[in-house]
Amino acid sequence: MSARRERRGLRLRLRLRLTSLTIAASGLLALLIGIAFAVLLWAIADANSSTSARRASRSALVEAEGMERLLLDLETGQRGFVITEREAFLQPWKSAREQLPAKASRFTESTTSSEGRRTAEQITRGIASFLDDYSVPLVEAVRHHDPAASTLAKTTEGKQRVDTLRAQFHQYMVAERAQLAAREDAARTNGRRAVLAACVGLAASTALVAVFTVLQHRAVVRPVRRVVAAARQLAGGGLGVRVPPSEVAEIAALGASFNTMAASVQDNRRRIMESVEAVHRRTARDLHDGAQQRLVSLMIGLRLARELLPGTETSVADLLDQSIDNAQTAINELRELASGIYPLVLTVKGLVPAVRDLASRCPVPAVVESRKERRISSTVESNAYFVVAEAVTNAVKHAHASRIDILLDFADVLRIRIADDGVGGVGDAPAGNGMTGLANRVAAFDGTLAIESPPGGGTTILIRIPVPS
The missing domain is CATH 3.30.565.10 (Histidine kinase-like ATPase, C-terminal domain)
Incomplete structure (x- = not known):
């Protein structure tokens, strides 16, 4: 008995509540949609960040190329002036010298990493040293017709300085291009991950909606249809119809109420029929024991009176015979009526x-x-x-x-x-x-x-x- 009560209590505890089920499913669906949107927003933000980073890397490469051209202009103008001693060949050198401060500042600020900034500052200092310590003194020496300005040692020193700086430029741009490629790969990877996460979230949301729809159909639609069919059967006279229990609390309460109503209607119908049967039985008994017995007594009295009458009273005898026949007919009809109301043989x-x-x-x-x-x-x-x-x-x-x-x-x-x-x-x-x-x-x-x-x-x-x- 206790085990049965425990199982019944467990079923009651496990019984679903439609409101709780709807809230849980809606909350889970909202969570999945929120996660999917969060992933998409993160992907968009990451894509924007990657785009900005790629743009910055390209800008850093452009500034580095511009800075390298500036160095080449310094070196080319200086070399042409040293060879020809003509001021016209010095014009690129002068222009590059004027642009150097602003160009160096933009070049340093365009770097995208701390290591790249250190390299850019080193290159900037190297160009400044090349200009101040080598190129300007060499130009001034040429202007003063110093024979030492065109010696092989000076030329070799300038070439070595430019080659060193160009090697630094190459190292800087290789690192910047590698960083740009890494950022592009990361952006593509993050994009694919975001699309995959969004697809997974969409698929999970769709699956949740499908599962909830199936569960709702099984837990709500089918039981409600059973209740509707039972109600139609009850309305058609099927008083014995009952609704099976449901695992959903609200539907179970509806089914219990319907079953209670159907049982009440059936009990009322049974009590009415039992009451009608009791009335019929009592009416038949009253007819048999009351009116029928009195009619029988009346007929017996009439027959006795008929036997006591002299044979000369024909008119009275006919009247009595007719009354006896009428009484017998009334007894037969009353007996038939009583049998139709409730047959005595049944009792x-x-x-x-x-x-x-x-x-x-x-x-x-x-x-x-x-x-x-x-x-x-x-x-x-x-x-x-x-x-x-x-x-x-x-x-x-x-x-x-x-x-x-x-x-x-x-x-x-x-x-x-x-x-x-x-x-x-x-x-x-x-x-x-x-x-x-x-x-x-x-x-x-x-x-x-x-x-x-x-x-x-x-x-x-x-x-x-x-x-x-």
Whole structure:
């Protein structure tokens, strides 16, 4: 008993709540969408950062190339002036010397790393040293016609300085190009990762929506459809219909309320039928014990009076004979009326004798067969008797049957089979043919009713009514 209670408590704890499920699914979906958007925003920011970094690297390369051309202009102008001693060849040198401070500043500031900045500052100092310590003194010496200015040693010194600076420029630009390539590779990798993450997030969101839709269909739509179908069946007279339990708390509460309502309607119908049956039984008993007995006494008195009358009183004798006939007719009609309200044989002998009595009064041949005959609850007996009576009446009135077979089987449940050889087609018959009343009466006692009635093939009614032990 305790284990059963524990399992029931566990089921109640595990029962889903539709509101909680919706909130959880919506929150998870919002989280996935938020993560996907965050990844996309990060990818956009990273792409913008990579674009800026690539632009800065390209700008640094441009400034480095400009600085290197400036060095070449210094060296070319200086060499032409040394060879020709003509001021016209010194013009590129002068122009490069004027541009050097601003160009050096831009070159240093365009660097994109601390190591590149150190290299740029070293190159800038080297160019400044080349200009101040070598090139300017050499130009001034040439202007003063110093023979030492054009010696091989001076020329070699200048070439070595320029080669050293150009090697530094080459090293700087190689490093900057490698950094640019690395940044482009990183940007492409991050872009692919962002697209992959966005696709994964979109796929996960789609899968979550699909799973939630399927779960909602199983947990909500199907149970609601079952409740709707059960409501239609209940409205059609199927009072025994019940809604199975659901794992969703709200749907379970709806099903429990429906089942309570259906059970209440069924109980009310059963109590009404039991009350009507009690009224019928009491009315039949009152008719039998009251009015019928008085009529019998009246008829006996009339017969005694008729026997005491002299033979000469013919007119009075005729009147008494007529009164006796009327009294007998009234007794017969009253007995028939009492039997129709509630047959006395049903109370005294049970269901099978009452059905046999009903079959004996049927206008068409009716054969009654019984199995495992026994007495059952008077309420079930009364209900079953009137079900059989209504089915026989329908067969006589609507089916135009020439034979009716009735089977009563008293097993774990009461099984009743009423078959006729009439016109059939009950399923296509208009409403009001009596089948609705049969179904309602059977459903009031948790019973089931099935009809087989092919057109032209007769009608078979199968009834199952639970028998209380």
